[in-house]
Amino acid sequence: MRMSFDLTGKTALVTGTSGGIGQAIAVGLAEAGASVVAVSASNSDETVRMIREKGGFAAQISADLSQIDNLEPVFNEALAYYGSIDILVNNAGTIRRAPAAEHSRSDWFDVIDLNMNAVFFLSQLAGNHMIARGSGKIINIASMLSFQGGINVPGYTASKHAVTGITKALANEWGGKGIQVNAIAPGYIDTRNTAPLMADEKRSQAILERIPAGRWGLPKDLQGPAVFLASAASDYMNGHILCVDGGWLAR
Structure with missing residues (x-):
């Protein structure tokens, strides 16, 4: 089974x-034996160092994935780097916080370009390679806000x-071609993106009170689920959204 x-x-x-989550998943996949290409808009020096210190193989690319023309290069x-891509993890994302009535067009498109458009078009590139x-x-990295309004x-x-x-759309089209497309929906995880929520004492307490596990999640909590979905253990899973939320949605 192992x-x-x-x-x-x-x-x-x-x-x-x-x-955050991307770093933890990259390290987790490397610990399971994968060679990792780490992509970030800034740099992934620490992530690559962590992988190599544990005897793994890693390379990095710095690129702004919100720019569609950057995706194919x-x-x-x-x-x-390694001759093939067996696993794609679409984790890169951003968030803009403002009431809907005040949400600017630039904030809207900044989020959509990275969180949605890059996910589809990078998956398309990987999918064609994998189909062949x-x-x-x-x-794909979803969210509790894949189910709720926020x-x-x-x-x-x-x-x-x-x-x-x-x-789900890609799973429907590619499931019969030997490709599994699934998503992880993290709960409230202690990262830079959630720092404003954690800093808001009332909001943080309200969130914590709803989590049956009694704590905020940590990036490392996503490692096992990512390895599972990347491995042969999940070969009969397709189009599934795996919630890793400490029980948030069950409450």
């Missing part, structure tokens, strides 16, 4: 790896609802 989770010989392209560069090879795993984040909510739709 061999079902072994990613030795696989290559993973992970986006949004400068820290990034994918081709990632492909050149007859196998592949695509893991407060003061209409663009983010729209984009994360779209991520679940893209996941």
